[in-house]
Amino acid sequence: MKGHTLSTRLLISTALITIFSVAAILLGNNTPLFVFIIVLIGLIAAMDIIHSLSPLKELECDLKRISEGEIPDKRITAKRSKEIISLIREYNRMALALSDREAKWRERSTSYHKLQGEIVRLRFVALHSEKILNSVTLGIIVITKSEIVSLTNNAFHKLWGINTTLAGLPVSQIPFISEQNDWINGIRDVLSSGSERTLPTIKAGERKLNILLAPLYEQMKPGNPGEIAASRTRFAPRNDAIDGVITLCEDVSEKILMEERLLQSERLAAVGKLAAQVAHEIRNPLNSIGLNAEYLIDRILNKKGLSENELQSLLEAIREQVNHLESVTEQYLQMTRPPETQIKATSLDELFREIDVIIRPQFSFKGVILNLKAKGSLPQLFIDPGQIRQAILNLLTNALDVSKEGDCVNLEARIMNGHVEISVQDQGPGVLTENIEKIFLPFYTTKRDGIGLGLALTKQIIEAHKGEIKYNPSMKEGSRFTIQLPVNQQ
Structure with missing residues (x-):
């Protein structure tokens, strides 16, 4: 009966039992053999039916598991009844479909929970980013590559006195930006070059602002399409596309005011120091002149008379002090008004x-050797010859003051890297390391009768010629001052 439908097998079994029963009745023979055969056929038919129906029990168990939410992974097999085979096949197909749907549902559920978590995280980040952005004291405005405002913070609105939102507006419609050519040109320059740019100080009402423009980069990361990353120029990969410009506005009004006050205080302190120095420098010559004048008056009034030598000596002393006063006055005037x-x-x-011609007699009188060396063919310089001559004479005079008899002082000039380099080197004691930073300061001096303006004036003259003066300690002994002047400066 293998391969027959269940109804066919039942029909065949029933027909066989009926045939044997009828045969037994017709033959009138109730022998045990016929009874045994009939019973045996019935048992075989019953067993066949039971065996054919066994997958239904398994099907019942699996359906119960499905109703409880569990999808069986084992499939039911049936080999006899076509109806049952068909039923089991449909069941297996349904179970497989349910299993696939459950797997997809679980995957979607996992993705959904991840998405929910990411949404919560992004909301948290957005909330805190906004709080952080609005807590920053720097004014911030972000402008897209299309020159549209995408973001501003509270500090920016406060600095510029704005009460309305700017997001979505072209910068050309924002007057305080569009009217600043440096700002507009700076934005376009950053978008094209990708380099940071600092603008000159801009006024916003009574405030003074420093403006820094920096590029924003659109960084496309693998696995995160469309993710935007903001970066300063030096941190941005070269292949990233510029997505916009971030502008940082810093209120430097207080800073500038403090600097001006500090400068004013320094000027007042310098004036006070200058007044004290002038008083000190003038007092001694005036005292000397006064004493000599009193001596002359006393001699004249008492008719004691003066010899020609005495009179000449007194007058020379007075003239010398007057010359000293004139020199002091001239140096102070040069310092305060070059x-x-x-x-x-x-x-x-x-x-x-x-x-x-000017300085050699002084060197000869003291017994110090002066060497002048010009290395190579020196070009003409566009300079004020009187001022540069005075600067070099100041250096030579200082070198002479620290030199002893038999020492050498070298004055050299040569071409170096597009500059004329003039150096004065002596064999004196040099400058102490802790005093090197002070030597060009006004009023600083180590001389007993010095004013402390010679090197300060020299530095002022050289810098007015767009040059530079440096002190270089000698490797062996003495000091070396170097002046650098540009060759093509006109």
């Missing part, structure tokens, strides 16, 4: 000859 430079083409060779 004369305007009168630039003209000047030959260094000629300038060195003039310096030699």
